[in-house]
Amino acid sequence: xxxxxxxxxxxxxxxxxxxxESNWAxxxxxxxxxxxxxxxxxxxxxxxxxxxxxxxxxxAAFAGFYVANAFHAYAxxxxxxxxxxxxxxxxxxxxLKYVYTSPIGMFTxxxxxxxxxxxxxxxxxxxxxxxGWFVLHIRWDWALVRWAxxxxxxxxxxxxxxxxxxxxxxxxxxMTRAAVTTLEGVTLALYLxxxxxxxxDLLPVPLQWVSYALPFTWWYEAIRRFLLGxxxxxxxxxxxxxxxxxxxxxVTLVTVIVxxxxxxRLEHRARALGRLDQTTLY
Amino acid sequence: xxxxxDASAPAVETxxxxxVFKTSRGAPETVALAGVDLxxxxxxxxxxxxxxGAGKTTxxxxxxxLLFPSTGEARVAGFDVVKDAREVRERIGLVSGGENSGYxxxxxRECLWMFSQFYGVSDRIAKPRIDELIRVVDLxxxxxxxxxxxxxxxxxxxNFARGFVSDPEILFLDEPTLGMDVNAxxxxxxxxxxxxRERAGRTVLLTTHYMAEADQxxxxxxxxxxxxxxACDTPAALRRSVQGGQHVELEVLPREGVSPSLDELDGVALxxxxxxxxxxxxxxxxxxxxxxxxxxxxxxxxxxxxxxxGVSTRETSLEDAFIRIVGRGLDDAAEPVA
Numbered sequence: 198x199x200x201x202x203x204x205x206x207x208x209x210x211x212x213x214x215x216x217x218e219s220n221w222a223x224x225x226x227x228x229x230x231x232x233x234x235x236x237x238x239x240x241x242x243x244x245x246x247x248x249x250x251x252x253x254x255x256x257a258a259f260a261g262f263y264v265a266n267a268f269h270a271y272a273x274x275x276x277x278x279x280x281x282x283x284x285x286x287x288x289x290x291x292x293l294k295y296v297y298t299s300p301i302g303m304f305t306x307x308x309x310x311x312x313x314x315x316x317x318x319x320x321x322x323x324x325x326x327x328x329g330w331f332v333l334h335i336r337w338d339w340a341l342v343r344w345a346x347x348x349x350x351x352x353x354x355x356x357x358x359x360x361x362x363x364x365x366x367x368x369x370x371x372m373t374r375a376a377v378t379t380l381e382g383v384t385l386a387l388y389l390x391x392x393x394x395x396x397x398d399l400l401p402v403p404l405q406w407v408s409y410a411l412p413f414t415w416w417y418e419a420i421r422r423f424l425l426g427x428x429x430x431x432x433x434x435x436x437x438x439x440x441x442x443x444x445x446x447x448v449t450l451v452t453v454i455v456x457x458x459x460x461x462r463l464e465h466r467a468r469a470l471g472r473l474d475q476t477t478l479y
Numbered sequence: 480x481x482x483x484x485d486a487s488a489p490a491v492e493t494x495x496x497x498x499v500f501k502t503s504r505g506a507p508e509t510v511a512l513a514g515v516d517l518x519x520x521x522x523x524x525x526x527x528x529x530x531x532g533a534g535k536t537t538x539x540x541x542x543x544x545l546l547f548p549s550t551g552e553a554r555v556a557g558f559d560v561v562k563d564a565r566e567v568r569e570r571i572g573l574v575s576g577g578e579n580s581g582y583x584x585x586x587x588r589e590c591l592w593m594f595s596q597f598y599g600v601s602d603r604i605a606k607p608r609i610d611e612l613i614r615v616v617d618l619x620x621x622x623x624x625x626x627x628x629x630x631x632x633x634x635x636x637x638n639f640a641r642g643f644v645s646d647p648e649i650l651f652l653d654e655p656t657l658g659m660d661v662n663a664x665x666x667x668x669x670x671x672x673x674x675x676r677e678r679a680g681r682t683v684l685l686t687t688h689y690m691a692e693a694d695q696x697x698x699x700x701x702x703x704x705x706x707x708x709x710a711c712d713t714p715a716a717l718r719r720s721v722q723g724g725q726h727v728e729l730e731v732l733p734r735e736g737v738s739p740s741l742d743e744l745d746g747v748a749l750x751x752x753x754x755x756x757x758x759x760x761x762x763x764x765x766x767x768x769x770x771x772x773x774x775x776x777x778x779x780x781x782x783x784x785x786x787x788x789g790v791s792t793r794e795t796s797l798e799d800a801f802i803r804i805v806g807r808g809l810d811d812a813a814e815p816v817a
Contacts, residue, residue, distance in 0.1 A: 202599045209596030216584050291580035295641070298543045300568045301597040469547045471500070471540070 206301045210309025218313045235270060235321035239328055242266050242394065260335045261429045265393045265417035267325035271358050272387050272413055274318040275311050277380050279362030282310045283369040284376045287476065294474035303464065307366050308359060337425050346438055347423035350416065350445065357412035357449045364456035367463030371470065373477035392417055396429045412452050415445035488557030490649050490682035491519040491542060496551035498537050511537040513706035514551065519684060524675055526697035527686040528801065534706040535686035539653045542684070543573050556648055572647035574639050577657035583627030587618055587637050590626060591644050598645035605644070612640035615670050617663070632659055639667055643674065652685045656692060668696055694797045704805045717800040725767040726799055730760050730789040731780065753808065760788055766799065
């Protein structure tokens with residue numbers, strides 16, 4: 198496929214994503230939604246932390262969790278969103294079969310559709326960090342931010358999110374109504390397992406190994422270290438910057454390979470079962 | 480990069496195509512296709528005609544790469560639907576009738592444009608084509624209306640236009656006029672025929688419930704039932720296969736205790752009956768063999784106590800051929816009575 202054709206198809210899928218995400222409400226309500234939602238989530242986190250630790254919101258540990266929580270918007274919105282696209286297209290719009298039998302290719306389509314969600318996640322993360330900076334005084338020293346490894350971390354994280362989303366989209370093709378609860382479960386499981394709001398060291402040992410197999414654990418740890426100067430996990434603190442980035446890259450590479458082949462197997466299974474045009478919500 | 484198609488390859492070819500749906504909890508499996516052999520040449524309008532559950536849509540789904548066959552082979556434009564699905568998708572279009580699909584937040588025009596982009600059609604070509612299609616389906620006045628505000632019929636017309644927006648080599652029309660009003664259905668049938676005639680090598684595979692639609696549109700028809708192709712020929716040849724003798728329709732008033740069966744009528748090989756509960760009568764359709772008079776048959780019926788309310792004779796239709804081949808009419812409930 199020519200690059201121009203790929204771009205044309207990707208752009209139209211991104212355009213559709215924007216229409217679907219933004220057109221359900223009037224602009225004022227939509228703006229309110231994209232501002233209010235992340236701030237509400239951040240406020241909940243602050244309330245939870247206050248309840249557990251008193252009013253010590255300035256603690257370094259809280260800053261780490263707050264920042265990871267801000268970046269978790271990408272997993273919530275983009276990764277889970279790719280699964281939602283499949284479910285929504287099949288069950289609500291009933292258009293999945295027309296997209297699937299067109300030459301756009303599901304990867305291009307899902308990648309394009311997720312672009313708007315990526316933008317929304319970026320807005321959400323930025324707003325949460327701004328609230329932290331101005332309201333909760335969760336601040337970092339700009340002079341100490343290590344930009345190069347931070348940018349590499351963000352780039353690798355983007356790849357991990359897109360490919361994990363692809364695998365989830367494949368799973369949603371096979372699943373029927375269970376896809377709804379699965380998608381909600383994935384959001385919560387990642388929140389729990391990847392050290393968003395507490396160090397992974399606190400998890401039972403078997404779950405720690407699950408945690409280390411997930412790229413987001415490394416992502417949040419690397420963001421904390423390169424932005425704030427320190428991570429949350431004592432065990433991962435023993436790694437050098439290069440070791441941390443190397444492990445993150447390796448886990449992401451494995452995720453890419455597993456997701457790529459896993460998606461193909463799941464799509465094959467969905468086609469074998471006749472699920473691609475099957476409406477299961479009734 | 481798209482591979483060069485074999486220009487000599489038929490538009491569609493299936494060999495021993497079989498699809499079995501396994502069911503859970505020990506229920507018996509369903510054989511949707513039981514070894515279908517088809518060969519559709521380029522430039523043909525080919526019809527798949529059969530009752531509900533005959534296997535028509537399953538066949539279309541396999542050819543459109545939506546479903547794997549259990550066994551057998553299917554090729555579209557020379558490409559295997561299992562191994563070369565991407566190549567197949569570059570060349571096909573699909574329209575399914577009787578459904579409410581569509582992105583409610585898009586307008587008709589936006590939806591057609593978006594699908595043209597999925598197929599890689601340039602804006603320079605897409606825009607005039609969309610103009611023409613919107614005119615064909617008579618949606619000009621509401622082309623900027625969101626899809627969630629359209630009636631079912633309007634959505635169907637939009638979906639019909641969507642199928643043509645990529646100007647596909649092979650177009651699959653799965654009951655495209657189901658639920659449409661008579662006038663819209665007629666206009667769309669005419670457009671399909673014009674589209675095929677004006678573009679060399681374009682092929683249409685049509686599944687339909689409507690005998691007249693198949694008869695009017697198709698160069699050849701395969702009659703399919705219970706997953707098997709029972710006959711495949713031109714509509715004229717299918718009609719000829721049952722020619723000879725008169726085609727008779729009788730409306731009879733059954734009497735209590737008297738079976739409205741025609742099996743004892745001399746020379747009548749097969750008949751088909753449709754009840755009219757509101758009138759309390761039964762329409763019996765049968766072919767009277769050459770040399771036999773209708774008067775004799777009527778006398779036999781009256782001797783059996785059946786009151787004949789109406790009699791009509793007519794030319795051989797595709798429906799006659801269908802009934803002879805399948806053993807019943809397109810109506811699911813209808814079963815042979817002799």
